[in-house]
Structure formats: C-alpha cells, structure tokens
Amino acid sequence: MSILEVKNIHKSFGRTEVLRGVDFTMERGEVLVILGSSGSGKTTLLRCLNFLETADKGRIFVDGRLIFDADNKQKPTRAEIRERQLNFGLVFQSFNLFPQYSALENVMLAPKLLAKERADFKRSKTAIYDEIEKNAAALLEDVGLKDKMNNYPCELSGGQQQRVSIARAMAQDPKILFFDEPTSALDPELTGEVLKIIRSLAAERKTMVIVTHEIEFARNVADKIVFMSEGVIVEQGAPEEVIDDPKHERTRAFLNKLSM
Amino acid sequence: MDRLPEVTSSLVGGFEYNCVIFFCTLVMAIPLGLVITFGSMSGFKPLKWLSKTFVWIIRGTPLMLQLFVVLYAPGLLFDIPIKSRMTAVLIAFVINYAAYFSEIYRGGIESISKGQYEAGQVLGLTKTQVFFKVVLFQVIKRVVPAMGNEIITLVKDTSLARIIGVTEIIMCAERFTKQGLIWPLFSTGLFFLAFCGILTLLFGYIEKKLDYYKG
Numbered sequence: 001m002s003i004l005e006v007k008n009i010h011k012s013f014g015r016t017e018v019l020r021g022v023d024f025t026m027e028r029g030e031v032l033v034i035l036g037s038s039g040s041g042k043t044t045l046l047r048c049l050n051f052l053e054t055a056d057k058g059r060i061f062v063d064g065r066l067i068f069d070a071d072n073k074q075k076p077t078r079a080e081i082r083e084r085q086l087n088f089g090l091v092f093q094s095f096n097l098f099p100q101y102s103a104l105e106n107v108m109l110a111p112k113l114l115a116k117e118r119a120d121f122k123r124s125k126t127a128i129y130d131e132i133e134k135n136a137a138a139l140l141e142d143v144g145l146k147d148k149m150n151n152y153p154c155e156l157s158g159g160q161q162q163r164v165s166i167a168r169a170m171a172q173d174p175k176i177l178f179f180d181e182p183t184s185a186l187d188p189e190l191t192g193e194v195l196k197i198i199r200s201l202a203a204e205r206k207t208m209v210i211v212t213h214e215i216e217f218a219r220n221v222a223d224k225i226v227f228m229s230e231g232v233i234v235e236q237g238a239p240e241e242v243i244d245d246p247k248h249e250r251t252r253a254f255l256n257k258l259s260m
Numbered sequence: 261m262d263r264l265p266e267v268t269s270s271l272v273g274g275f276e277y278n279c280v281i282f283f284c285t286l287v288m289a290i291p292l293g294l295v296i297t298f299g300s301m302s303g304f305k306p307l308k309w310l311s312k313t314f315v316w317i318i319r320g321t322p323l324m325l326q327l328f329v330v331l332y333a334p335g336l337l338f339d340i341p342i343k344s345r346m347t348a349v350l351i352a353f354v355i356n357y358a359a360y361f362s363e364i365y366r367g368g369i370e371s372i373s374k375g376q377y378e379a380g381q382v383l384g385l386t387k388t389q390v391f392f393k394v395v396l397f398q399v400i401k402r403v404v405p406a407m408g409n410e411i412i413t414l415v416k417d418t419s420l421a422r423i424i425g426v427t428e429i430i431m432c433a434e435r436f437t438k439q440g441l442i443w444p445l446f447s448t449g450l451f452f453l454a455f456c457g458i459l460t461l462l463f464g465y466i467e468k469k470l471d472y473y474k475g
Contacts, residue, residue: 050382051381051382052378052381052382078386082384082386085381085382085384086384088382089382089383090382092375092378092379094375096373096375096376096378096379097379098376098379098394099398099473099474099475100397100398100401100473109383109385109393109394110383110384110385113385113389113393114384152472152473153473153475154473154474154475165379168383169382169383172383172384
C-alpha cells in the first residue's frame with residue numbers, strides 16, 4: 001500500500017489557479033524530489049499537504065486512510081486536525097525556530113505538550129519528560145549539534161538553525177517529512193551541512209518529500225523526481241530519466257536554465 | 261519650613277491615592293487590554309468594529325473629560341449616581357489605559373511572523389498552545405518598551421483625579437498654596453520623580469532579563 005496518495009489537488013488564490021489537479025503516490029522509504037520554476041506551485045502543494053492551506057478540491061490518503069477530502073464540508077474536530085497533522089513534519093525554508101527557546105527546548109516543546117494528553121501523564125510525568133529529553137538530545141546529536149543544545153537560535157548559524165529545525169520536525173516522528181527549499185535561505189558554504197543530514201535520513205529510509213533547486217543533490221538523493229509547471233505535474237520518473245533525459249519541453253527549458 | 265512635618269504627612273497621605281489609582285489601573289487594565297485586542301483582531305466583523313470604535317472614542321477624547329463623564333453620566337442618564345468619586349476615577353482610568361494597552365498589544369502580536377504560527381501548527385500544537393507557548397512570550401518582549409512608556413505616563417496622569425475631587429497629592433498641596441505656602445506644591449514633583457525613577461530602573465531590569473535572545 002502506498003504511504004501517501006494525493007489525488008486531484010486544486011488550489012486557487014482569488015482568481016489565480018496555483019494548483020490545477022496534482023496527483024502522485026509514494027511508497028514507504030521513498031524520497032520524492034519536486035522540481036519546478038518559481039510560481040509552478042511546489043510550495044503551495046507542500047502547504048496544502050501540511051494543511052497550512054486548505055485545498056479547494058482533492059483528497060489525501062495516508063497508508064490508505066483518507067485524511068483529507070475537500071468535498072467533506074464537515075469541520076474536523078481539534079483532535080482530528082492534530083491527528084492528521086502529526087502524520088507529517090515540515091522543514092521550512094526560513095527555519096521558523098522559536099527564538100525564546102534553546103535548541104533542545106525547541107525540539108522538546110511539541111512532544112512535551114503532546115505528552116500532557118497521555119492517560120499516564122500525571123503518574124509518570126518525570127519519566128515521560130526524561131524520555132522526551134533523551135530523545136531530543138539524541139536527535140540533536142544526529143544532526144551534529146551535541147555541543148549546541150543549550151544555545152539559542154540567535155547564537156547559531158543558518159545551517160545550524162536548519163539542522164535544529166530538522167531535529168524538531170523529527171521529534172514528532174512523522175510518517176513523512178517534507179522540506180520546503182531547505183537550503184534556499186542559506187549561504188552557499190552552509191548548504192552542504194544541511195544536505196548531508198537529509199542524505200543521511202534518506203540512507204535510513206526515511207520517507208521524504210523535498211522541494212529544492214539543488215539538481216545534483218536531487219539526482220543522488222531522490223528515488224523519484226516530479227517536475228511541476230503551471231500547477232500540474234508535467235513529468236515524473238527516476239532521476240536519470242527526468243534530469244538526464246527529460247521528455248517534456250518545459251522540463252528541458254527549466255534544466256537548461258539551471259545549468260547555464 | 262517649620263511646617264515640614266505637617267506638609268510631608270499631608271502629601272504622603274495624598275500620594276497614597278495616586279499609588280492606589282496607579283496599581284488598581286495597572287492590575288485591571290493589563291488584562292482588559294488583552295480582551296480588547298482580541299476584539300480588534302477578531303474575524304467576527306461586528307465585534308471588530310465595536311472594539312475599534314471603542315478604542316477610537318477613548319483615545320480620541322481627553323482623559324479629563326472621561327473622568328467627568330464617568331462621574332456624572334450614570335446619575336444623569338440612568339438615575340444611578342456613582343457613590344464614590346474614587347470608583348469613578350478607577351473606572352475612567354481602567355477604560356482609558358486598557359484602550360491604549362490594547363493597541364500596544366495588537367502591534368506586538370501583529371509583529372510576530374506568520375512562520376511562528378505555522379511552525380507551531382505543523383508540530384501539532386493547538387491554536388491556544390501556539391499563542392501561550394510560542395507567541396505570547398515574544399509579544400511580551402516586544403511590548404515592554406512601549407508599555408514602560410505608557411505606565412510612566414500613568415503615574416503622572418493619576419494627578420488628574422483631582423479634577424473630580426479626589427484628594428490626591430496635588431490637591432493636598434494646593435491647600436497649602438491657598439494659605440500662602442507655595443513650596444509644597446512644587447515639592448510634589450519629587451514624589452513623581454522618585455516613583456518614575458524606580459519604574460525606569462524596573463523596566464530597564466526587565467528589558468535586560470528578556471534580552472537573552474534576539475528576534
């Protein structure tokens with residue numbers, strides 16, 4: 001069964017149709033890279049999948065379960081919203097770390113708040129919090145920030161901040177991790193450290209959807225590449241097919257422009 | 261100067277009123293301001309309109325006039341006169357300051373980037389959790405300088421209570437003026453200076469405490 005199935009997603013802002021029917025599926029452990037020029041709808045697609053925007057039309061299935069249906073006008077309950085949100089993690093282009101919390105606190109915040117809803121929370125609060133802290137520290141160690149745990153975001157470089165935000169997204173153990181141009185806000189010499197972390201997640205078979213402009217990175221991390229243009233997917237396939245032997249005129253034009 | 265003890269005790273007695281007005285206004289206007297902010301930022305149009313009109317009227321008329329209105333209007337319009345002048349003063353001050361505070365809060369809340377809310381949402385936080393655990397603290401840090409300014413203004417505004425006959429410090433001093441003694445009136449400035457000096461230090465301390473992060 002596919003871990004993610006996206007069917008016929010449409011989204012307009014006013015009169016502008018940004019997404020005009022996007023369909024794709026992905027399997028567990030797969031890394032999907034979305035390419036496309038700016039304005040092609042990549043970011044809007046990611047935002048619709050993460051419920052930061054509500055799609056006008058379409059359905060989303062996770063593990064075969066319908067978690068979003070634009071035709072269902074019934075308002076989801078708070079518990080339903082949270083449950084469907086927790087399927088996904090999102091790493092933003094601009095990090096969006098919480099500035100008043102240290103790196104460790106940034107990673108722990110959401111798990112701690114979620115733990116309050118556990119039935120055994122009152123009885124074993126200390127044990128639960130210890131567990132969360134251990135897990136958060138391990139995640140920060142995985143992204144190479146063991147000695148920066150107690151630093152605040154303003155004391156970290158852009159690359160380090162983005163690595164904290166990857167650890168923060170991982171802390172909720174999402175089924176699928178989304179990246180919205182994770183290196184676009186970084187100085188060129190800092191992109192490497194972030195891409196390295198994403199590559200190591202790919203090696204661990206983490207299911208990921210990545211929007212990026214780093215073609216070489218896309219080629220060696222992606223299992224499948226999707227090329228978007230004007231709100232639809234015009235071409236998809238293995239990296240060597242889409243990048244090295246594009247069938248569609250617009251894909252060719254886009255890749256030419258990038259390699260120039 | 262031989263009347264120094266008498267003058268001092270009279271002025272201290274008067275300044276107690278100023279302090280009561282100050283503290284009561286703060287304690288009530290700070291939360292009430294937040295309620296008005298939520299009104300002004302509400303998606304529910306009538307509530308938003310109501311809050312904005314309220315803020316416009318309160319900020320658009322003198323506090324001195326508002327004191328008279330609160331004192332006389334209930335008696336004239338509804339035949340239920342306000343019993344204590346102090347109550348009238350507190351009502352007028354709380355309403356007036358809540359309106360100003362609400363605009364400061366609104367500015368603070370609107371200055372927080374959308375990304376903070378979105379980051380909270382994708383981590384599965386509820387809207388309430390996002391506000392209290394992510395946004396509120398950042399808002400507090402941003403509004404402290406403006407609030408400090410407004411609160412220092414409040415210290416001095418308390419002397420307006422005199423206009424409807426509450427015997428605050430300046431009114432006390434004027435009794436001596438009528439007896440031909442002018443220095444008590446001038447010396448009331450020392451009370452205000454000392455009070456504002458303490459507040460300035462306090463706000464400096466708070467700002468420094470909140471300065472452990474940038475952003």
